[in-house]
Amino acid sequence: MTELLFDSSNDAILIMNLDGSICKINRAAKKLITQKGAAPEPQHILEVLPKISPNQLDEVIRALLFNEIPEQYLYSLDTSNGIVPISVQFSALKDPEKGIAGFSASMRKITATEQVANKAQALLETAPDAMVVINGHGQIVLINAQTEKLFGYLKNELMGKKVEILVPNQFLKNHKNHRDSYIKDPKPRSLGLGHELLGKRKNGSTFPVEISLSPLKTDDDSLFVSAAIRDISYRKRAENKFKGLLESAPDAMVIVNKDGIIQLVNNQVKNIFGYEKAELEGKKVETLIPNKYRNNHANHRHSFFKAPKTRPMGAGLELLGLRKNGEEFPVEISISPLEMDDNILVSAAIRDITERKAAETSLKEFNRQLQSKNKELEQFAYIASHDLQEPLRTITGFANIISEQYSHSFDQIGHRSMKYIIDASNRMSQLIKGLLDYSRLGRNREIKMVDCTKLLREIQNDLVLLLKSTNGTLKYGNLPSVKGNEVELRLLLQNLISNGIKFRRPKEKPHIEVSAEYDKQGWIFAVKDNGIGIPKQYQKRVFLLFQRLHERGEYEGTGIGLAHCQKIVDAHGGQIWLKSDNDQGSTFFFQLPHK
Ligand code: ADP
Secondary structure, eight states, X not given: OHHHHHHHOSXXXXXXXXXXXXXXXXXXXXXXXOBTTOOSSOOBHHHHSTTSOHHHHHHHHHXXXXXXXXXXEEEEEXXXXXXXXXXEEXXXXXXXXXXXXXXXXXXXXXXXXXXXXXXXXXXXXXXXXXXXXXXXXXXXXXXXXXXXXHHOOOHHHHTTSBXXXXXXXXXXXXXXXXXXXXXXXXXXXXXXXXXXXXXXXXTSOEEEEEEEEEEEEOTTOOEEEEEEEEEOHHHHHHHHHHHXXXXXXXXXXXXXXXXXXXXXXXTHHHXXXXXXXXHHTTXXXXXXXXXXXXXXXXXXXXXXXXXXOOEESSTTSOEEEEOTTSOEEEEEEXXXXXXXXXXXXXXXXXXXXXXXXXXXXXXXXXXXXXXXXXXXXXXXXXXXXXXXXXXXXXXXXXXXXXXXXXXXXXXXXXHHHHHHHHHHHHHHHHHHXXXXXXXXXXSSOOOEEEEHHHHHHHHHHHTHHHHHHHTXXXXXXXXXXXXXXXXXXXXXXXXXXXXXXXXXXXXXXXXXXXXXXXXXXXXXXXXXXXXXXXOGGGTTGGGSXXXXXXXXXXXXXXXXXXXXXXXXXXXXXXXXXXXEETTTEEEEEEEEEOO
């Protein structure tokens, strides 16, 4: 009975002793091993399978003795019908008494499909991606070692299973439909463009993947699909980091490829341009540019990609953006190259400067108005003071005549009134002269290098009487030469020095000291006195026109001197300020910039 079974088996079976000598061959085997030129009755297994070396056979026998099951041999048998690919499985023959007494070789022709699979397996192992081959029913028929590693399954846990074992639950519903429609129209394609694909590991966790599919047809026309699966967790993480950075930028960020196609934008784009992200990604960047600049922009883009480097765009030009609602608006753009996956992209940071432009424009307008008002005011002061001088001179002249020629007819009240008239008109004349000088300042100015030591020497000469009468001293060291208008600088220093003398403490000799210190921005001059000082709350006010802190009876003056000083320093592009402690005197500083 066993004999009968043995002989009628479809598999070719040979039975050997432990030395490899053949004991029995069944019918199928005899049929299969009809070899070209071989002996009709082979004695030894190596005669049947001459491509197996004696050493290899020894190893097989040793494995069998150790109760191991050797791997299947893939063998090409040279038969009279040509080469026949077969698989050979060796197994031990156990005898209850003698133990392992011999072994069998069971040989099977490999079908066309199996042949493809075997070839494919070898190929699959060389692929860097996880490779999964499924048949028309969606069953996994082949995987490579990378698949085991990536998904955490062993080969035998996947073979024959539906491919959906690797698909996360949320995608299961559609997956079978996708698979069916792919099999109806199979061609190589990448999955997952535009949406996230995930794979599912044995432990249930998921990870982002990129998949490409290709159909495989065997000789017998059965269809298989191979899927190359790549874990893109690392890339996703980098992408996410990059997106985070992009979102943290205060400006609208637009990333464009060489062809001007927008690859990525951040959320700020919506605020500035009014487009949703999805409306822009994949579109031409020229969507964001007014029509009239579009052609030129494409040319600029090409030349940027020829020599890409970070720079502001359109230096010195007014750049305009185009909102979704058609509105054009001023922008500032800086662009830099971005290397990504062998691809050069350009990232543009775009800032809406509508508000800044508006502020700039209104500031300009305000300045213009201010300048024109100032001019008008100066003109007015000039004309008024000039025209006032004439009638005043008449009043002073006649008052003097009356006081000189008719004083004898005056009583005491008449004398006193006359004196008031003359004092007041003298004073008014001083005021008018001061105003006139003030409004003349800044006209026809000659700018040259002015030697300040020399200037001080001249001022000292002019003030010699005043210094003598007050017992005052004026000290100065070596002062620099500065660029400026000599007449104005003389007036400036003279005003400050004579104020120092004028506002001295009662019963104290005035002492004035002028010095200058070099600073990066410009020379800083100091005029220091030991006078009455200026309370903090008035230190700004004294520079205004007609602002005085004292009664006329106390200290003479018009309140124009420091306003003059301020105007002169302004005209030189500098600054003037003071420091003062009531009992320490005052120091007036002014800075004259080098430029
Ligand atoms: P004027 O000297 O004609 O009064 P200024 O414009 O020169 O006008 O000065 C304005 C006011 O500032 C003065 O009236 C005085 O009160 C105060 N002031 C100016 N210089 C000094 C100084 N060196 N010490 C104290 N007070 C001063």
